[in-house]
Amino acid sequence: MADYFSLFAKYLPLLLKGLQNTIIIAIGGVILGTILGIVLCILSISKNVILQKIANFYVTIVRGIPLMILALFLYFGVIKNALPVLTSAIIILGINASAFIAEIFRAGILAIDPGQMEAARSLGMSYFQAMGKIILPQAFKIMIPSLMNQFIAALKDTSILSAISVTELTMSAKTIIARTYKAFELYSFALIIYVVVITTLTFISKKIEQKLSYDKR
Amino acid sequence: MGKIVEVSHLKKSFGDLEVLKDITFDVEEGEVVCLIGPSGSGKSTLLRCLNRLEEKQGGTINILGENLDCVKNLNAFRQSIGMVFQHFNLFPNYTVLENMTIAPTMLKGIKKEDARQMAEKLLDRVGLLDKKNVYPVTLSGGQKQRVAIARALCMQPKVMLFDEPTSALDPEMVGEVLDVMKQLAKEGMTMIVVTHEMGFARDVANRIIFMDDGLIVEEAPPQEMFKNPKTERCKNFLESVL
Numbered sequence: 001m002a003d004y005f006s007l008f009a010k011y012l013p014l015l016l017k018g019l020q021n022t023i024i025i026a027i028g029g030v031i032l033g034t035i036l037g038i039v040l041c042i043l044s045i046s047k048n049v050i051l052q053k054i055a056n057f058y059v060t061i062v063r064g065i066p067l068m069i070l071a072l073f074l075y076f077g078v079i080k081n082a083l084p085v086l087t088s089a090i091i092i093l094g095i096n097a098s099a100f101i102a103e104i105f106r107a108g109i110l111a112i113d114p115g116q117m118e119a120a121r122s123l124g125m126s127y128f129q130a131m132g133k134i135i136l137p138q139a140f141k142i143m144i145p146s147l148m149n150q151f152i153a154a155l156k157d158t159s160i161l162s163a164i165s166v167t168e169l170t171m172s173a174k175t176i177i178a179r180t181y182k183a184f185e186l187y188s189f190a191l192i193i194y195v196v197v198i199t200t201l202t203f204i205s206k207k208i209e210q211k212l213s214y215d216k217r
Numbered sequence: 218m219g220k221i222v223e224v225s226h227l228k229k230s231f232g233d234l235e236v237l238k239d240i241t242f243d244v245e246e247g248e249v250v251c252l253i254g255p256s257g258s259g260k261s262t263l264l265r266c267l268n269r270l271e272e273k274q275g276g277t278i279n280i281l282g283e284n285l286d287c288v289k290n291l292n293a294f295r296q297s298i299g300m301v302f303q304h305f306n307l308f309p310n311y312t313v314l315e316n317m318t319i320a321p322t323m324l325k326g327i328k329k330e331d332a333r334q335m336a337e338k339l340l341d342r343v344g345l346l347d348k349k350n351v352y353p354v355t356l357s358g359g360q361k362q363r364v365a366i367a368r369a370l371c372m373q374p375k376v377m378l379f380d381e382p383t384s385a386l387d388p389e390m391v392g393e394v395l396d397v398m399k400q401l402a403k404e405g406m407t408m409i410v411v412t413h414e415m416g417f418a419r420d421v422a423n424r425i426i427f428m429d430d431g432l433i434v435e436e437a438p439p440q441e442m443f444k445n446p447k448t449e450r451c452k453n454f455l456e457s458v459l
Contacts, residue, residue, distance in 0.1 A: 118270055119306035119365075123320035123372055124296035133319065137310050 007185050011176055015186075018172030019193055025089045025168060026155040030101075032094025033154070034147075037101030044106055055102065062099035067160045070096055075164040089158070089166040097154050104146045108139035141212050148205035152198055159194075169193060221246050221281060221376050221407045222267065228275035229262055236262045238431040240276070244376075249408045251418040251439075254428035255454060260411040263428070264378050267409070268298045281375055296324060299374030303381040305361040307353040313340070313364050314349040317371045325372075332371070339367040343397050359390030363397050370401075377401070379410040415458055419443055427451045 043055035062070075071092045079088050112135050120130035162171035173190040177183050222244040229237040236259045244250050252260040265271040267278060269291060278285040281297060288294045308316050317336035321327045327335075340346045343363040353361055362382055369377060379398065383391045395417050402408055402421050412418060418425050419439045427435040427442065427450075435442065435451045443459075446452040 113304075113306070115302055115304055115306040116308065119300075119302060119308070120320075121292075122268055122270065122295060122298070122300040123369070124292050124294075124324050125320065126292045129323065133323070134308055134310075138308075141310075 004185060007182065008189055011186065011189065014176060015169060015172050015189055015193060018167055018169040018190075019197070021086065021166065022155065022158045022168040023197075025086065025093055025158045025161065025166065026151065028090035029093025029097055029158075030147075030151050030154050032090060033097030033101045033150075036094060036098035037105055040098060040102035041105035041109070044102065045109060059099045059102055062095060065096075067092075067096050067157050068163055071161055071164050085164060085166045089161045089164065089168070092161065092164075093154055093157060096157065097150060100150055100153075101147070104143050104150060105139070108143035108146075109135060111142050112138050144212065145205060145209050148201065148208070152201055152205075155198060155201070156194070219246050219282070220244070220279075221248075222409065223279040224263075224267075224276070226276035227263070227266060227273055227278060229259075229266055229271060229273050236431055237266070237273075240431075240433060242426060242433060242436065244407060244409060246407055247405045248423045249402045249406075249410065249421055251422040251425045252409065252411045252428060253413070253415070253418060253425060253454075254434075258428040259431045260428050261380050264300075264380050264409060264411050267378060268295055268300060270300075292324075296320075296372050297375045299369030299372060299377040301362070301365050301369055301377065301379045301382050303384050305353075305358070305365045305385075307356075307361055307365055307368070309353050312350050312352055313345070313356075316353065316364060317368045320368075321371055336367070336371055339370050340364075342400070343367050344393075357390060358386045359393045362386065362390075362394045366394075366397055366401070376407040376409070379408065379412070381411050381413065383412070383414055413458065415443075415455075427454065429454070 040055045040058060043051040044059075046052065071089075074092050074095075075085075075088050079091075083091070116134055116138065117130055120134045121127070125133070158168050159170035161168060162174060165171060167175070169190050173186045177186045180186070220243050222242075224243070225241045227237055227240040228235075240259075240263060242250075252263065254260055262271055266273050267280065267285075269285060280294075283294070285294075307313075308319070311319060314333060314336055317339065318329065318332040321332045321335070322329055337346060337349060340349055343366060345360060345363055345367070348356060348360065348364070353364070356364065366377075366382075382398070383394050386394065391414065395414060398408070398410070398417070399421050410417075410422070422439050425437060425439050425442045426433055427446075427448075429450050435446060435448050437447075442451070443455065446455055
């Protein structure tokens with residue numbers, strides 16, 4: 001047992017370095033995914049049928065591809081050596097998340113009573129003014145739990161990106177195991193770190209949700 | 218007195234369903250016109266066509282002397298047409314005062330302070346000045362609708378459209394909203410009101426338009442319509458609601 005803890009202490013700095021990359025990839029991926037997702041969402045709620053079809057096609061395809069194969073295909077098949085591996089990982093995760101985030105935005109906006117848009121338009125606001133000032137602030141509150149979920153999912157998904165050898169948490173553990181053969185210990189360390197980080201995030205997201213509900217006012 | 222609203226041969230369909238078949242009527246400045254008729258007769262759709270929340274399929278609509286099809290800036294034009302909805306549609310993420318000042322400050326370039334003063338004056342008129350800093354969720358239905366009316370007035374419209382303003386209210390709250398509307402009518406506001414409140418129509422309207430099945434069946438001052446409706450359909454409707 002003492003061995004276990006001393007191993008933990010010994011490799012914690014290396015694992016935390018991996019965790020740092022994990023968090024960078026997750027945050028970067030979700031930010032990129034949000035930007036792409038908003039664009040997709042605007043396309044899919046527009047009245048132009050062709051734009052809708054393009055957005056639907058993209059979402060369907062991306063949702064249908066397992067992250068592992070998306071990563072392998074994009075990194076070894078498309079990007080090759082054109083970009084650093086960390087940037088590639090962010091792009092891959094961003095593309096993967098964008099399809100889901102687009103749906104979250106769409107659902108959030110559609111959940112707002114159409115009367116809100118009508119009231120804003122009847123006062124003389126343009127479509128975009130009404131969206132920005134009236135609809136999106138309300139939709140955002142509805143979306144926050146789902147967006148937090150998406151972020152947590154993205155954080156877990158980063159472990160799959162060890163397939164392209166980006167040194168995130170899982171990859172760090174793997175590398176150490178290759179030297180020491182201590183699979184049980186190192187994977188359990190990684191596992192514990194994932195659980196601690198994700199539980200903390202879940203707790204924070206619950207707090208944010210409570211703070212933002214209208215009933216509290 | 219000029220004509221504020223002129224509608225001729227207005228047609229509107231949703232898919233195969235013809236909701237408005239051939240509607241022609243005028244509203245003079247300062248007039249209060251009530252639209253009555255059974256559900257599904259097209260009253261609300263007609264009202265929503267007047268500020269182009271619905272796009273018509275045929276006919277012409279002139280508002281304040283301008284052809285609605287030729288209006289260059291629809292958003293600016295809508296500022297002069299106030300609308301009050303059945304379900305109030307207050308913005309839940311803003312306080313009562315913000316609900317009222319957001320459009321004037323954003324669209325008319327009115328200073329925040331001036332907009333606030335105007336909003337407070339209007340809130341006082343509808344008897345809700347003490348509620349200015351609360352969020353709509355804490356208001357009763359009647360209070361919400363009074364705020365919604367004040368919000369529309371804050372844009373200083375030339376004509377007000379009311380889409381069944383009391384239909385979603387508990388019975389004891391109908392009176393407070395109708396009182397505000399009565400006062401508004403007395404002050405000379407041009408109003409078009411879709412309503413099931415026959416008492417209000419009788420007391421306040423200058424003219425009542427009875428619609429059925431996408432057509433105007435009868436059009437008369439209230440005393441005349443309530444005493445001797447000319448058509449059988451109108452008579453049956455009035456008998457069933459009075």
